[in-house]
Amino acid sequence: EVQLLESGGGLVQPGGSLRLSCAASGFTFSSSAMNWVRQAPGKGLEWVSAISAGGGTTYYADSLKGQFTISRDNSKNTLYLQMNSLRAEDTAVYYCAKVSSGIYRPPIDYWGQGTLVTVSS
């Protein structure tokens, strides 16, 4: 059974930093591209970032480039999101998401339960 378990969310002051983690199990993590998607309270889904299976290629939403850094440790089956210079607008539930294997230009087929990040003084 695929499981994605996010951690690291919490309350942070504006301008602060936070690192989210996502522990993956139930599939071959090192063969799967991974994503982060966020959802502000009462709002829709916003794609944040993606990383290739090997970790050598990363992608970011234009609005977040330079502020967030995605990375992974395939030896630990763990995905990360380093978030810097946080603003109130970054308050959201952050989901770790796995893309489907074996499909060209794949959808997201599994999501974690999400971790809430609140940016407030």
Added chain:
Amino acid sequence: DIQMTQSPSSLSASVGDRVTITCRASQSISSYLNWYQQKQGKAPKLLIYAASSLQSGVPSRFSGSGSGTDFTLTISSLQPEDFATYYCQQSYSTLYTFGQGTKLEIK
């Protein structure tokens, strides 16, 4: 970035109704369009991928169609558990984008 626009933003319907939700892309995305269902307080769930392929375990009352820029999600006969918010998402670009969502409510 590719912009995705869904309509309507909200929809009221009754159990047993046939419902259609539309998604339009700002440029051609071939058939790389996916649909998700999200219930309150839960993570999204994949329903349809590649415009018309039903994800394993998803009831056959859900179907998708379209290509290029215009796509639809149809629920043939609404069930009580289908009242949720639905999102389209393009995977044509590696910079994924989502529609703004369609909230399906009970009439």
